[in-house]
Amino acid sequence: xxxxxxxxxxxxxxxxxxxxxxxxxxxxxxxxxxxxxxxxxxxxxxxxxxxxxxxxxxxxxxxxxxxxxxxxxxxxxxxxxxxxxxxxxxxxxxxxxxxxxxxxxxxxxxxxxxxxxxxxxxxxxxxxxxxxxxxxxxxxxxxxxxxxxxxxxxxxxxx
Numbered sequence: 001x002x003x004x005x006x007x008x009x010x011x012x013x014x015x016x017x018x019x020x021x022x023x024x025x026x027x028x029x030x031x032x033x034x035x036x037x038x039x040x041x042x043x044x045x046x047x048x049x050x051x052x053x054x055x056x057x058x059x060x061x062x063x064x065x066x067x068x069x070x071x072x073x074x075x076x077x078x079x080x081x082x083x084x085x086x087x088x089x090x091x092x093x094x095x096x097x098x099x100x101x102x103x104x105x106x107x108x109x110x111x112x113x114x115x116x117x118x119x120x121x122x123x124x125x126x127x128x129x130x131x132x133x134x135x136x137x138x139x140x141x142x143x144x145x146x147x148x149x150x151x152x153x154x155x156x157x158x159x
Contacts, residue, residue, distance in 0.1 A: 036060060037060040037061055037062045037101055038059070038060070038061050038062070039061070039062045039064070040061045040062070040063060040084060040085065041064070041085075042063060042064070042067040042068050042069070042070050042083055042085040042086060043068070043070045043083060044061075044083065044084055044085070045080060045081050045082055045083055045084060046080040046082075046084065046104070046106060046133070046135050047080045047081050047132060049084075051080070051106055051135075052080045052106065052132035052133045053106075053132070053133070054106045055106050055107065055108060055133060056105065056106065056107070057105070057106055058103060058104065058105045058138065058142065059103070059104055059105075059106075060101060060102070060103045061084055061085075061101070061102045061103075061104070062099070062100070062101055062102075063084070063085035063088065063094055063099040063100060063101075063102055064099045065097060065098050065099040066096070066097060066099070067085055067086070067089070067096045067097075067099055069083075069086050069089070069096060069121060070083035070085070070086045071083060071086070071124070072086045072087050072090055072121070072123040072124065073113045073115070073123060073124045073125070073126065074087075074110075074113035074114065074115070074123060074124075074125075074134070075090075075113075075114045075115065075116040075118070075123055076091075076114075076136065076144065076145070077107065077110055077113065077134050077135075077136055078113070078123075078134060078135050078136070078137075079110075079113050079134060080106070080132055080133045080134060080135055082123075082135075084102055084104060084135075085099070085102065086121060087104075087123075087135070087137055088102040088104075088137050089119060089121055090116075090118050090119055090121040090123055091118070091119075091137040091145040092118065092119050092145065093137055093139070093145060095119075102137065103137070103138040103139075103142075104135045104136065104137055104138060105135060105136050105138055105142075105144075106133055106134070106135050107133060107134040107135060107136055108133060108134065109132065109133050109134060110134050112125070112126065113125055113126055113134075
């Protein structure tokens with residue numbers, strides 16, 4: 001059982017880490033969202049985290065600094081087999097060197113995923129044959145990040 005002193009020190013340390021990551025991220029985020037953010041690795045995908053069935057739910061994560069680019073399928077709308085952190089760097093929300101906070105929303109599966117190169121990261125089109133669902137990277141206001149490539153998403157489909 002933790003003593004009050006050890007618990008307080010643990011909270012202060014976590015708060016300090018969250019504050020430094022918050023300061024380095026490109027995505028402005030509320031303090032409550034920062035406190036509920038789940039630390040993940042650059043290799044983690046929504047499928048790996050078992051989020052693929054959570055359609056229209058939003059999740060906030062912390063990607064570590066000095067990341068390692070991982071597999072991503074899609075542009076704007078990403079397959080849930082894709083790396084969350086790499087998709088966020090592709091969308092321009094974080095940088096590989098600094099990491100930071102990432103907010104995503106799980107969406108229904110898409111028929112086609114377009115590949116592109118943005119922010120120095122190349123993504124694949126289509127990819128593995130089985131996708132359970134998709135996800136989009138959000139800004140601080142819960143809106144999808146506009147693409148920097150020629151590929152555009154279809155707002156009539158809710159993406």
